[in-house]
Amino acid sequence: MSRRHNGALHASRARGWQSFLHIVVICACMPLLLAACDNDESSLHKARLVAFGTLVDISTWGVNDDTAEQAIAAVEASFNDIDHTWHAWHPSTLTQMEARLAKGEEIELDADKIAFFKKARALSDASDQLFNPAIGKLIALWGFNQDDRPQGPPPEPDAIKALLALHPTMDDLIITDTTLKSSNPAVRLDFGGFAKGFAVDKAIEIMRAHGISNAIVNAGGDLRAIGNHGTRPWHIGIRHPKESGIIASVETGGDESVFTSGTYERFFEYQGVHYHHIIDPRSGYPAKNTLSVTVIHDDAATADAAATAMVVAGPEQWQKIAARMGITKVMLIDNNLTVYMTPAMAKRIHFEIDPPPKVIIGDAT
Amino acid sequence: MNSETQQIAINPTRDDYRIAWLTALAITIHIVESALPSPLPGIKPGLANVITIVVLLMYGWPTAAWVGILRVIVGSLVIGTFLTPTFVLSLSGAVASITVLGIGSKLPGKGLGPVGYCLLASMAHMATQFSVAYLLFIPHDGLFKLLPVLMTASVIFGIVSGLIVNAIMDRLR
Amino acid sequence: MTRADYIVVIFALLLVPFLFTRYWQAPAQGETAEILIGSDKKIEVSLNKDQELNVEGPLGASVIRVHDGKVRFIDSPCRGKQCIHSGWLQHSGDFAACLPNRISVAVLGSKRRYDAINF
Numbered sequence: 001m002s003r004r005h006n007g008a009l010h011a012s013r014a015r016g017w018q019s020f021l022h023i024v025v026i027c028a029c030m031p032l033l034l035a036a037c038d039n040d041e042s043s044l045h046k047a048r049l050v051a052f053g054t055l056v057d058i059s060t061w062g063v064n065d066d067t068a069e070q071a072i073a074a075v076e077a078s079f080n081d082i083d084h085t086w087h088a089w090h091p092s093t094l095t096q097m098e099a100r101l102a103k104g105e106e107i108e109l110d111a112d113k114i115a116f117f118k119k120a121r122a123l124s125d126a127s128d129q130l131f132n133p134a135i136g137k138l139i140a141l142w143g144f145n146q147d148d149r150p151q152g153p154p155p156e157p158d159a160i161k162a163l164l165a166l167h168p169t170m171d172d173l174i175i176t177d178t179t180l181k182s183s184n185p186a187v188r189l190d191f192g193g194f195a196k197g198f199a200v201d202k203a204i205e206i207m208r209a210h211g212i213s214n215a216i217v218n219a220g221g222d223l224r225a226i227g228n229h230g231t232r233p234w235h236i237g238i239r240h241p242k243e244s245g246i247i248a249s250v251e252t253g254g255d256e257s258v259f260t261s262g263t264y265e266r267f268f269e270y271q272g273v274h275y276h277h278i279i280d281p282r283s284g285y286p287a288k289n290t291l292s293v294t295v296i297h298d299d300a301a302t303a304d305a306a307a308t309a310m311v312v313a314g315p316e317q318w319q320k321i322a323a324r325m326g327i328t329k330v331m332l333i334d335n336n337l338t339v340y341m342t343p344a345m346a347k348r349i350h351f352e353i354d355p356p357p358k359v360i361i362g363d364a365t
Numbered sequence: 366m367n368s369e370t371q372q373i374a375i376n377p378t379r380d381d382y383r384i385a386w387l388t389a390l391a392i393t394i395h396i397v398e399s400a401l402p403s404p405l406p407g408i409k410p411g412l413a414n415v416i417t418i419v420v421l422l423m424y425g426w427p428t429a430a431w432v433g434i435l436r437v438i439v440g441s442l443v444i445g446t447f448l449t450p451t452f453v454l455s456l457s458g459a460v461a462s463i464t465v466l467g468i469g470s471k472l473p474g475k476g477l478g479p480v481g482y483c484l485l486a487s488m489a490h491m492a493t494q495f496s497v498a499y500l501l502f503i504p505h506d507g508l509f510k511l512l513p514v515l516m517t518a519s520v521i522f523g524i525v526s527g528l529i530v531n532a533i534m535d536r537l538r
Numbered sequence: 539m540t541r542a543d544y545i546v547v548i549f550a551l552l553l554v555p556f557l558f559t560r561y562w563q564a565p566a567q568g569e570t571a572e573i574l575i576g577s578d579k580k581i582e583v584s585l586n587k588d589q590e591l592n593v594e595g596p597l598g599a600s601v602i603r604v605h606d607g608k609v610r611f612i613d614s615p616c617r618g619k620q621c622i623h624s625g626w627l628q629h630s631g632d633f634a635a636c637l638p639n640r641i642s643v644a645v646l647g648s649k650r651r652y653d654a655i656n657f
Contacts, residue, residue: 481539484546
């Protein structure tokens, strides 16, 4: 072989090895590069706390752990504060107020509390009184004003009739900018279908005040989600009302509350009959025909009250109530597991069960 | 009427011989590889790819495209998998990698070298095969568990075949 | 090797680990349950192994049983026994709590599926 040929051969071999070496070096440096990249999941912070008589799950995205923890501590304090103020039967500011209201006294309240009453009344009116926080006496009659499960038997029809005749509603309250008075001694206040929504709204305000714009506050299953999970929306699963597992999923966008009122949440059985805690203010008995209502709406307090009201309204009247309350996304599941939805809700819901349930789409008329 | 039939002479050039010989080699490698046991369906060394890239570098993209497609079609005819799902996967992979090579050859400046071409072709081939398998044959989410492994294999074999092409080109010059 | 070659190689070497982290979520297919005591103490329990745990809360010991991939409260020193009435928890997101005893049990499982469960 000529020397020139030899030389060319060596040169080509050298180039080959050079390429190989370069690649080996790059492979070795890769781990360093990757370590420098911020892992998506380290931006997610999750916490669980006990507040408001339930488990509250809070997720934040996009802030460091310290900020998240500070905000969560503030939210916990807020939940406890609202619980101590508005609890329907534990000794609270509310129970103290009621003692005085029942005597016909006019009480002075701060702006926050006035706002709470005004909002509750507005929602009650919008729901045609189907959401009626003033029927506390009826709820107590059924035994749902306590932590433990009632044992039954159900109350006597006469007792129920007597309370209905007194017709307590939020309109019996005279609310000024600074004072509150009740014109009907039959009024007893139970904000069960509203206070949680109110608390979740406050929690989101606190999140925002701490500079957090991506978060979920989930109080015992009812939640409000703002922002998103980084590059994708928040994924919410809706539990099946009867079986274990998820019936449907929803992706939230921007700022949305997802609230479900169900007749399976608090109930008792007596002699084979199922009695639950969502009392129809018109009949005095638990609402019939409906298993659950899920509402998607921006503010949580409205979503909470609307879901409760529409359980009472049932498959016949939910559309009317949804329209009155300004709700466009509703899903009602009746006792036969038939699903009623608005078209707007149908676009958002993705059923996760196979086969999918029977769906009836009805506009909020 | 009698007209003189004209004889059209086809004079194969030396390049033509070479390309035909390379194509035959590619087909042979394709057939041998298909007989190799592989840990997972879809993982093959892809050595036939080496031929395609060599042809690309020596004779340009259109020729390489021919060789690449011919290899898959003739190979499957010989093995007996013509028009079977295997063939569909092979062909889609080949088309994708040839397309990517075509785009790569149009890059400005110095463009890509053997390693770049081989790596791109290999990854495009595997990614397309996976997609076709998922969309047409196994629309099961569990399939995605294989994807990282398959792509790792394609990257490794892509780099290795790139270095092989490098060595071959140096010898051919 | 040209500059374009290096770009391709680096892209490929970044892509591969990304694919692994994306598609190889849970190494163990089995689900786990998370027991929360108070607000801060957490115990993770595998649902793959049948077992029974005594978890101490302010009221006393709640007994939690794992069986057949499911978990539930078997006994608890509270009055209402709501926790026990919740029955077997199995799917990701299922949970039960003994609030008086400050103990909650939640099934984690494929936790990336949903960010939150509404019910």
